[in-house]
Amino acid sequence: MQQLTVNLDDRSYPIHIGAGLLDQIDLLAPHIAGKQVCIVTDDTVAPLYLERLCQTLAGYSLLPVILPTGEAFKNWSTLQQIFDALLNARHDRRTTLIALGGGVVGDMTGFAAACYQRGVDFIQIPTTLLSQVDSSVGGKTGINHPAGKNMIGAFYQPRAVLIDTDSLKTLPDREVSAGLAEIIKYGLIRDSGFHAWLEEHMPSLRKLDPALITEAIARSCAIKAEVVAADEREGGVRAILNLGHTFGHAIEAHQGYGTWLHGEAVGAGMVMALEMSRELGWLPAEDCRRGIDLIARAGLPTAPPRGMLADDFRQLMAVDKKVLDGQLRLVLLRQLGEAVVTADFEAAVLDGILAGVGQ
Ligand SMILES: NC(=O)c1ccc[n+]([C@@H]2O[C@H](COP(=O)([O-])OP(=O)(O)OC[C@H]3O[C@@H](n4cnc5c(N)ncnc54)[C@H](O)[C@@H]3O)[C@@H](O)[C@H]2O)c1
Numbered sequence: 001m002q003q004l005t006v007n008l009d010d011r012s013y014p015i016h017i018g019a020g021l022l023d024q025i026d027l028l029a030p031h032i033a034g035k036q037v038c039i040v041t042d043d044t045v046a047p048l049y050l051e052r053l054c055q056t057l058a059g060y061s062l063l064p065v066i067l068p069t070g071e072a073f074k075n076w077s078t079l080q081q082i083f084d085a086l087l088n089a090r091h092d093r094r095t096t097l098i099a100l101g102g103g104v105v106g107d108m109t110g111f112a113a114a115c116y117q118r119g120v121d122f123i124q125i126p127t128t129l130l131s132q133v134d135s136s137v138g139g140k141t142g143i144n145h146p147a148g149k150n151m152i153g154a155f156y157q158p159r160a161v162l163i164d165t166d167s168l169k170t171l172p173d174r175e176v177s178a179g180l181a182e183i184i185k186y187g188l189i190r191d192s193g194f195h196a197w198l199e200e201h202m203p204s205l206r207k208l209d210p211a212l213i214t215e216a217i218a219r220s221c222a223i224k225a226e227v228v229a230a231d232e233r234e235g236g237v238r239a240i241l242n243l244g245h246t247f248g249h250a251i252e253a254h255q256g257y258g259t260w261l262h263g264e265a266v267g268a269g270m271v272m273a274l275e276m277s278r279e280l281g282w283l284p285a286e287d288c289r290r291g292i293d294l295i296a297r298a299g300l301p302t303a304p305p306r307g308m309l310a311d312d313f314r315q316l317m318a319v320d321k322k323v324l325d326g327q328l329r330l331v332l333l334r335q336l337g338e339a340v341v342t343a344d345f346e347a348a349v350l351d352g353i354l355a356g357v358g359q
């Protein structure tokens with residue numbers, strides 16, 4: 001088992017990574033203050049892992065809450081189901097919420113924990129590759145709005161993150177590719193050596209080779225933990241974790257949440273960001289080609305959906321959370337492994353990128 005730490009002073013927390021961790025009560029118990037535990041999951045993950053987690057937590061008073069699966073349900077009415085269950089079962093301020101599932105369950109459980117009785121503890125047990133390398137770490141929680149992704153939420157850190165790599169065995173290939181999008185992101189924004197390592201091992205990573213995927217998870221979590229520790233509430237550098245997301249979130253909202261997976265939209269969005277960085281004369285053409293090749297080799301889309309027009313992008317990108325005083329800011333690359341967050345680009349270059357969409 002490996003352990004990393006997200007360093008945030010008195011709110012620091014461990015990330016445990018290994019096989020079979022779902023059975024290890026000693027990793028969970030230190031982070032559960034009271035007797036009440038509410039396990040939030042979805043109706044795909046529940047039949048796979050809920051029973052096992054309940055057995056691990058047999059000494060506690062357990063309240064399972066099973067939400068409908070998918071991005072389309074990351075909204076107010078699903079969130080309300082969590083509050084209803086907690087109130088009906090008289091959970092008090094010492095309750096601990098546990099998110100057992102992918103990023104949708106994690107984001108909603110974290111937001112519920114941030115709001116319930118003005119804040120209770122929560123633990124992340126991520127079960128998708130994407131949630132293991134990204135969403136379970138860093139404390140961004142929230143729900144979608146029809147007008148834009150993750151528009152309502154809070155920064156609220158978990159007490160611990162427990163990554164059981166065995167849970168990946170049941171993950172569909174399409175979800176593996178979606179997770180690889182965020183892994184590729186880390187190399188592109190922060191670590192060219194990691195990018196080269198991913199180029200070398202992509203076929204085995206897609207097959208979830210146990211040693212390699214564990215290393216990819218640990219390296220990804222280490223980068224995310226470092227960026228979050230430097231800038232918890234995205235006042236500056238944390239925004240580099242948004243590479244491809246301004247385009248990607250627009251794709252998700254335009255297509256209808258859940259039609260394109262988050263990771264797929266980020267894959268296509270990163271291609272747009274890479275191409276824009278090259279067109280600005282910042283990113284060498286060879287680096288751009290390598291980035292796009294790796295995204296394609298991960299089984300991800302490299303172009304936005306047909307039929308999504310430049311104006312669709314413009315409208316949805318205008319509500320991106322990085323927009324300040326009406327000015328769009330994008331995450332772009334100077335070279336492989338070095339990202340910048342900037343509004344300082346020629347509008348014509350973005351026009352050129354958007355002129356190519358819709359075909
Ligand atoms: N908070 C953050 O920092 C952050 C970072 C990245 C993404 N996100 C959010 O995370 C969400 C995407 O997360 P996701 O890709 O995990 O999607 P998801 O939660 O929808 O899970 C994907 C699918 O896999 C299923 N599943 C989960 N674990 C499984 C397993 N072990 N075996 C089989 N099936 C399993 C789920 O039921 C679902 O159908 C988006 O809403 C995105 O905005 C948040």
Ligand SMILES: O=C(O)C(=O)C[C@@H](O)[C@H](O)[C@H](O)COP(=O)(O)O
Pocket residue numbers: 134138140149150182234238239241242245321
């Ligand atoms: O943790 C972050 O910061 C990220 O930006 C990680 C992203 O992968 C993730 O999709 C996040 O939810 C996007 O945040 P948002 O603030 O753009 O909604």
Ligand SMILES: [Zn+2]
Pocket residue numbers: 134182245262266
């Ligand atoms: Zn993301």
